[in-house]
Amino acid sequence: MLLRAQAAGPRGLPNALTCELEDWFHILESDRVPKLEDWSKLPLRAERSVDRLLDLFDRTQVHATFFCLGWMAERMPQVVRRCQAAGHEIGSHGYAHVLARPANQAAFREDIVRAKGILEDITGSEVLGFRSPGFSVKNDNTWFFDVVSEAGYRYDASIFPAHHGHGGYSGSDPGPHVMATSGGPLVEIPISTVRLLGRRFCFFGGGYLRISPLPVIRWGAEVLQKQKRPLIVYVHPREIDPDHPRLPLGSWRYFKCYNNLTTTLPKLTWLCEHYRFGTMAELASQFEVRSTRLAAASLSA
Numbered sequence: 001m002l003l004r005a006q007a008a009g010p011r012g013l014p015n016a017l018t019c020e021l022e023d024w025f026h027i028l029e030s031d032r033v034p035k036l037e038d039w040s041k042l043p044l045r046a047e048r049s050v051d052r053l054l055d056l057f058d059r060t061q062v063h064a065t066f067f068c069l070g071w072m073a074e075r076m077p078q079v080v081r082r083c084q085a086a087g088h089e090i091g092s093h094g095y096a097h098v099l100a101r102p103a104n105q106a107a108f109r110e111d112i113v114r115a116k117g118i119l120e121d122i123t124g125s126e127v128l129g130f131r132s133p134g135f136s137v138k139n140d141n142t143w144f145f146d147v148v149s150e151a152g153y154r155y156d157a158s159i160f161p162a163h164h165g166h167g168g169y170s171g172s173d174p175g176p177h178v179m180a181t182s183g184g185p186l187v188e189i190p191i192s193t194v195r196l197l198g199r200r201f202c203f204f205g206g207g208y209l210r211i212s213p214l215p216v217i218r219w220g221a222e223v224l225q226k227q228k229r230p231l232i233v234y235v236h237p238r239e240i241d242p243d244h245p246r247l248p249l250g251s252w253r254y255f256k257c258y259n260n261l262t263t264t265l266p267k268l269t270w271l272c273e274h275y276r277f278g279t280m281a282e283l284a285s286q287f288e289v290r291s292t293r294l295a296a297a298s299l300s301a
């Protein structure tokens with residue numbers, strides 16, 4: 001029996017658990033990482049990890065959101081359908097792990113439109129949400145929100161409101177909110193951060209989850225719940241697969257990518273056993289009413 005110390009998120013806002021469905025070689029911004037044209041020569045390992053996550057989510061009654069790479073979905077549509085059939089949400093992580101950078105706005109737009117189409121063909125359902133590779137929205141590429149909205153997504157989960165290697169955005173509310181974009185209102189759900197000594201920190205995903213001791217993660221989660229803010233967690237399949245092949249990264253990147261891999265699944269299990277999690281779409285839907293009102297207000301203005 002599950003004994004969860006905390007109820008769902010504040011004001012009825014659910015916490016959300018997310019998985020970026022990509023594989024072991026989808027590391028960003030290194031010339032030692034295989035290029036797109038070489039990906040198909042590499043062995044894929046994500047399916048087994050996704051199945052482990054599905055087992056954990058089933059056992060702990062968690063509904064999660066899988067932000068899938070279109071490239072992965074083309075190669076393992078059965079995995080995408082398995083996630084969907086288990087009641088999880090399918091979101092988009094783009095097609096080829098393209099960063100949102102000022103120099104490649106057109107390529108980024110094309111990439112995220114392509115991924116949405118592929119995922120909708122596989123699932124037969126509208127893909128509502130997007131998370132960019134590397135949380136790559138920064139203060140200097142706010143065109144990002146217009147592009148995501150114009151591509152047809154209804155919510156975005158790409159803001160990392162703290163320092164981050166590929167992103168880091170300080171220009172907005174660090175909690176869920178509605179943004180006005182050229183494509184209409186867009187619900188934004190940033191990753192959860194906690195303020196400590198005047199700075200914001202994340203303990204709830206990727207390398208941050210791996211490096212943070214469980215008592216720190218628990219403290220951060222309790223701070224969020226007391227502040228009536230939802231807990232948003234993210235994980236990659238490779239992070240619960242400690243035996244996956246290593247890329248010849250430089251020492252700092254090697255540490256960041258491969259440190260503490262054996263701790264991810266136990267920490268994730270603890271979180272699933274102690275907190276209630278819904279999908280990002282469920283969380284975003286809490287803002288749809290406001291979003292609709294916003295749209296109506298802008299039409300009548």
Ligand SMILES: [Zn+2]
Nearest residue numbers: 020022133134
């Ligand atoms: Zn990614």
